[in-house]
Amino acid sequence: MSSSADVAAPNPGLVIRDLAVAFRHRVVLDGVSADIRPGQVVGIVGPNGGGKSTLLLAILGLVPIVRGSVTLFGRPSSTLRARIAHVPQRELVNWEFPATVRDVVLMGRYPHLAWPRRFGRHDRDVVDGILDRIGLRSLQSVQVGQLSGGQQQRVFLARALAQEADVLLLDEPMTGIDAATREVMLTIIEEQRQAGRIVLLVTHDLAAVSCTCDCLCCVNARMVSYGPVHETYTEANLTATYGGPVIVLSGANQPASAPGREPG
Amino acid sequence: MIAGPIHWLLDPLQYDFMWRALVAVVVMGAVTGTIGTWVVLRGLSFMGDALAHAIFPGIVVAFLLGQSILLGALAFGILTSVAIALLAANRRVTEDTAIGVLFAGTFALGVVLISTSRNFTRDLASFLFGNVLGVTAGDLWTAVIVGGVVLTLIALFYKELLITSFDRGGALAIGLPVVWLDLLLFVLISLTIVVSLNAVGNILVVAMLVTPAATARLLTDRLPAMLALSAGIGATSGLIGLMVSYHADVAAGGTIVLVATAVFGLVWLLAPTHGLISSRLVRHRAAIRARRDTAVGLESHGEDR
Numbered sequence: 100m101s102s103s104a105d106v107a108a109p110n111p112g113l114v115i116r117d118l119a120v121a122f123r124h125r126v127v128l129d130g131v132s133a134d135i136r137p138g139q140v141v142g143i144v145g146p147n148g149g150g151k152s153t154l155l156l157a158i159l160g161l162v163p164i165v166r167g168s169v170t171l172f173g174r175p176s177s178t179l180r181a182r183i184a185h186v187p188q189r190e191l192v193n194w195e196f197p198a199t200v201r202d203v204v205l206m207g208r209y210p211h212l213a214w215p216r217r218f219g220r221h222d223r224d225v226v227d228g229i230l231d232r233i234g235l236r237s238l239q240s241v242q243v244g245q246l247s248g249g250q251q252q253r254v255f256l257a258r259a260l261a262q263e264a265d266v267l268l269l270d271e272p273m274t275g276i277d278a279a280t281r282e283v284m285l286t287i288i289e290e291q292r293q294a295g296r297i298v299l300l301v302t303h304d305l306a307a308v309s310c311t312c313d314c315l316c317c318v319n320a321r322m323v324s325y326g327p328v329h330e331t332y333t334e335a336n337l338t339a340t341y342g343g344p345v346i347v348l349s350g351a352n353q354p355a356s357a358p359g360r361e362p363g
Numbered sequence: 364m365i366a367g368p369i370h371w372l373l374d375p376l377q378y379d380f381m382w383r384a385l386v387a388v389v390v391m392g393a394v395t396g397t398i399g400t401w402v403v404l405r406g407l408s409f410m411g412d413a414l415a416h417a418i419f420p421g422i423v424v425a426f427l428l429g430q431s432i433l434l435g436a437l438a439f440g441i442l443t444s445v446a447i448a449l450l451a452a453n454r455r456v457t458e459d460t461a462i463g464v465l466f467a468g469t470f471a472l473g474v475v476l477i478s479t480s481r482n483f484t485r486d487l488a489s490f491l492f493g494n495v496l497g498v499t500a501g502d503l504w505t506a507v508i509v510g511g512v513v514l515t516l517i518a519l520f521y522k523e524l525l526i527t528s529f530d531r532g533g534a535l536a537i538g539l540p541v542v543w544l545d546l547l548l549f550v551l552i553s554l555t556i557v558v559s560l561n562a563v564g565n566i567l568v569v570a571m572l573v574t575p576a577a578t579a580r581l582l583t584d585r586l587p588a589m590l591a592l593s594a595g596i597g598a599t600s601g602l603i604g605l606m607v608s609y610h611a612d613v614a615a616g617g618t619i620v621l622v623a624t625a626v627f628g629l630v631w632l633l634a635p636t637h638g639l640i641s642s643r644l645v646r647h648r649a650a651i652r653a654r655r656d657t658a659v660g661l662e663s664h665g666e667d668r
Binding site for chain 1: 530533539585589
């Protein structure tokens with residue numbers, strides 16, 4: 100697990116500078132700054148309505164930025180959408196739509212296909228590999244609405260991976276899923292880190308944050324703190340973020356895969 | 364009436380006007396069935412109805428000026444689509460409100476305009492309810508070409524229509540021009556309505572946009588199959604409806620829609636997995652199994668003691 104969070108960045112990946120974002124003519128998120136390098140996993144935590152998902156949308160350029168900037172490899176991130184993969188919250192999709200698991204994962208290849216091209220051999224190979232990797236191969240012909248919540252979340256993860264993007268934005272992927280899917284999520288996040296991708300993980304799963312993330316971004320309408328997990332994953336910070344007492348699990352209660360990541 | 368289904372089908376075709384009518388309804392059914400699949404999957408039934416009414420003044424203006432009905436309809440279809448999008452941008456006007464305001468208003472404009480025509484009642488009736496027996500060779504060519512354009516565009520934009528319908532946010536996230544794709548779909552719906560005017564007319568076309576696709580959705584969970592089934596059901600309803608109307612001497616447009624509606628009713632009852640009867644059966648069997656398992660469980664529990 101890389102722990103290079105405090106080394107100065109020679110070639111910045113995703114750089115957020117003093118960002119303020121409006122939604123329906125109201126500033127909902129303010130003062131966000133972060134330098135995220137390739138190979139870093141950043142957890143984004145905060146209360147509901149605190150602007151976590153909005154931050155992801157701002158990186159995609161889907162909500163108006165009123166101040167500041169988001170750049171990826173030195174260019175405005177909204178111009179590089181094909182290199183950013185987004186796993187949205189499950190509720191925002193028309194699950195009754197007659198699409199199979201394979202149809203949805205193939206959508207991850209769309210940014211690589213200029214209109215009106217069809218899928219080629221390479222696209223199918225990429226999708227086959229990912230379906231095997233995520234354990235969805237046997238379900239590939241099933242209509243997506245017939246899957247369990249955890250399976251649906253895996254389909255979205257598979258679609259994002261099929262995009263082979265440099266940045267992976269995960270919006271509450273741990274919500275309402277089974278233990279096996281959570282394990283798959285954490286493994287995939289680790290693989291992305293190894294592959295030098297940037298992962299942003301919006302979640303309420305503080306245990307997952309403390310053991311998988313390099314950096315932690317706490318937001319509640321404004322950015323409360325940003326920094327390496329071992330500095331920012333503190334009771335004081337989380338209380339300030341959530342505006343109330345938060346039980347921070349001590350090292351003993353955390354998964355064994357988080358050595359040296361005790362809070363405080 | 365002559366005995367035998369072959370005669371029943373073939374005898375009307377001794378007349379040229381019936382041949383033209385046949386081609387017109389089959390083309391209409393296939394095109395409305397295909398575009399209707401997207402209408403149903405997007406929940407655009409009301410929008411389809413609105414577009415059918417909204418293009419009415421365009422048809423009337425073109426008719427009164429002796430211009431191409433197709434262009435008039437298309438112009439009003441695009442104008443109305445854009446106007447609905449603009450009105451709905453005001454947060455106090457929801458999209459269905461915008462549609463409600465515009466379709467009534469534009470339809471009224473059409474009625475007022477056509478009342479200036481000398482043959483007001485006859486012209487109005489043929490626009491509103493179709494006049495499939497009066498189809499000319501020129502009308503047919505228009506229908507075939509416009510229908511072909513619509514089907515080609517659906518094939519070319521299949522991927523884009525698929526993702527914008529399934530996951531709008533995802534389509535935006537990968538940078539697709541979602542608003543333009545919406546407009547494209549509305550234009551295709553408008554063109555389809557124009558193609559359908561002769562066969563079923565302005566009022567009933569919404570049934571051909573919605574009913575075959577809704578029927579197909581009950582029969583399959585796959586989009587390509589749904590598109591094919593919907594087109595097939597649309598075309599077959601057109602064919603059967605036309606023949607029934609010939610033999611029973613009743614209005615063709617209405618009969619075609621009635622056939623499509625009857626097919627929907629049958630499928631709703633009898634479809635293999637999504638039908639009323641089979642889904643009731645599945646639930647019934649599950650309940651029996653659960654009761655039996657409970658009984659077995661109680662028995663074995665008793666034996667344990």
